Amino acid sequence: MTQKSMKNLAWVVIIAIMAVSIFFVFEMVKNASMETDLDEYMPKEHPAFVYSDQAEKWFNIKDGILIAIENVDGIYNQATLQKIKDITEGLQDMPEFEAADIVSLYTADNIIGNEEGLDVKSFYKNVPQTAEKLKELQLNVASNEMVQGRLVSDNNQVALVVAALNDSVFSMEFYDKILAFADSFNGPEEIYVAGVPIVEGTMAYLGPKDMKTMVPIVILVIVIILYAVLRSVRNTLATLFVVLFSTIWAFGLMSLTGIPIYAVTIMIPVMLIAIGVADGIHLYNHLDLFMQENEGVNKIEAIKDMLKNMWKPVVMTSVTTAVGFISLLTSEVLPIKYFGLFTAFGVMAAMVFSLVFIPAAIMVFGIKKKKIIHKDDNNHASFAYSFAEKTLKHKVLVISVTAVLIFVSIFGIGKVWINSSFLENFERNSDIVRTDAFVNKHFGGTSMINVILESENDGVMLQHDVQKMMVQMQTSVENVETVGSSFSIADYIKRMNKVMNADEEAFNVIPDENDLIAQYLLLYEMSGDPENLWKVIDYDYKKANITFQLKSDNSKELNKAIEAIEVFRKPFEEKGISINYAGSGYKALVFTGLILTGQIKSLILSIIIIILLLSLMFKKLSIGLIGSIPVVLTAIISFGLMGLLNIPLSTTTALISSIAIGIGIDYAVHFIDRYRINALETGDKLATIRETMHHSGRAIAFNAVVVIVGFLVLLFSVFPPNRSLGALVSMNMFISFLATVTIMYLVLYKSNVFFNKKNKRTDI
């Protein structure tokens, strides 16, 4: 083939890749959709979710948006009461809400007792006009513990409007609408908006928004560092295009197949940036060294040599990395499956582009004639040589430091915990955290756990001994520090019993007769709004829903409450009643647990697969084991550090272990393959490690520097999860790099592989 026809072919390759990429960009613009409903992330068939979804339907359990109205002079004045009414009615009129799902002082039923009997009425319909009437309203609220402390704070300065919402209704537009609506009531009263949908919404909004501003900066920094390393604009651009195209193809394929963008999806470009630059760096590194050693060769020869020497490690690293991500298919969480699949696709795409696009670019745009500064290169080489020698000399130190790190990390791993908290993703002084703290200070709590009691037989939940046990459980669980309040059918019965007995506090208990409980319920149905009852008990009185409100959504706190609840599992079981959990807080807890176990499963699986693959590629089991050293070390140390520093795993940070595999294995493969080639060429151990360190070690260092510096930029993010992402990726890269060029190299050196005569034939 002539140089001209090769150049034409290169153009065809470049244009074809560009054209497909542009097509994918259009696909993305046309079809991309963001998934904001967190329920869509959860495995529908998992028993805990199946049960919770069912229970949510039985008892109309929904997450609530909480609008708090604060008046430091007290809420019992005409203007504030009018505001409570206006906000309530305004929400009721919104098509996203069902009118019955809005609860406030304005809608609440006041069950009051008097000499003659029972009265169920609203607290107010029209705002009271006189001082006496306002005082009367205040007294009515104060004597009703189903309202005081729940809808009106105990200091009478804050009123709460709770608007329960179907998850599926939530959208960014709706989020903006609610915030604007609440804001329109601001002044002189302070208006606060809190609740799970708002926290989730803010997160869904802030995460991607922050990424949008941070990713260009990350790319810019990577470009600068890449340029510093590659010392060539065209090489930098070509490497960057490989990353860019692979990301576009992965996203394009996603939108083409109609898969929505999930929150974890934003990790795909993160992974591809970290992994994709490696191939380019190694290819250009080889090319540079080749050009230095063979002055005056033409570019076709250079390209040929580059591909001949480098296609194997590039393919091997890409395949092992892709397999690592494919192992995420074992996860029970759908978005993580997709994440694994499409990242793997992106990695393979990056491989193809590296092997096709980069040579084509070199063909078309040529190789930059670098001034060959021998002195400088000798410095490089001598540094690499001396690093290799010194590491060898201090092997005892390297091995013992590694051993200590492993030991300490294993200790730390025992402390790793996963936090399903959404709130702790935000800055302590952010609006959302302060609002949440404000509502928690004045009311029961912004997080909920629903305990579902279920029996085989009709009417069981009305039995007095069952109800007394509910009260016992509620009292006992409320002793847990973060549990603010609880609510169940027993609270209705206690209130009715009190009211029917001249409002005497002594009767604020569950009565001893089953029939009386049934009759109270009937009475309530006749005089109140029975809709409210179906939130705590079912039609056949077989099932009951006890709601616990917590002042924190931290997993540790949720687990403490669950622990206190579990004490009652046995006593209830003895009565033939089962305990189950429901609600978004519990689902988030289970969900994060699933992610963690899923991650650990796929981590172990991918390490096994990688060992097998490496063993197969190098036709030696020992190489498989040696090659897995950086991966295993990175995983152990990064989990260990998180445990030691008390950094909880979250849904995004848990995925970072995948990057440990993806990158750790790249370093190892490049290093081992170069070592193998050098070993076969020189047959001399010292020369082999010197050359390997000079060639692969240098490229690995370049690669590590580019990605580490790039991701350290994320430390300046305003969104804490993105900050920990940056820190963890950088840390993982650094550990992988260090482990490859120190401990793995020592083990490789000591193992004598590739120097055994029997292995002379090892030419894969």
Added chain:
Amino acid sequence: MKTIQMLFAAIIFFSLAGFTTVNAQMDGQKIMEAVYNNPSGDDVQGELKMILRNKQGDERVRQLKQFIKVDAQTEKKIMFFLSPADVKGTSFMSWSYVDGRDDDQWIYLPALKRTKRISSDSKADYFMGSDFTYDDLGDRHPSEDHHLLLREETVDKHACYVVESKPKEADYMYSKTITWVMKDNFLGLKRDFYDEKGNLLKTLTITKFEKINGFWTILETEMHNVQKSHTTKMIFSDVKINQGVPESKFTERSMTLGQ
């Protein structure tokens, strides 16, 4: 030819004239008055079975014995629960007054052995967890609404007037109701209730009616709340009219006796 044309013209003319006279006679207002004035007897007694069905299809059945007595000023009603067992003997009494005073209501809980007065805010409250409000169960006076005869149509083989009624008062719980009134007996056959926002809220259908002791009596009726997917079926049986229910039936003492 001419005679035939004349004949046709005459037929058309007379039939049109006939219809206009009927329409002139029976405008919406008159129809609803006829419904209101449909004789219903001075007292009624019988058993009532209430079947409540929720969205999930769960059913609850309550059986009651009820007595009603009406005079010029008052409608008195007393109900005794027969089942379910744990509420058996519970009784509920209400006196409502023509002059528009609030209803008086009492409940007797046998487990508490005490009669209590209950008062409820409004007639918009639902009766015993059913889909009927107190107002749906009572007779609303035709003068409280503007009525408009929309059309005439046949429903389930019954020729009906279709009347739209819009409340005169500002915040009534329904923005309008549409009633299908049977032409032959001036009983309502079906009624659609529209909520304050003008959306269909509930549909009431009469599935069984009979003439008992000379009075047209509804025996089976169903209220379906389409917004909540909740249904209440009421089945009346053993209905006796004008058998002379004594005034003493409607006392607090009577409530404690269980029937």
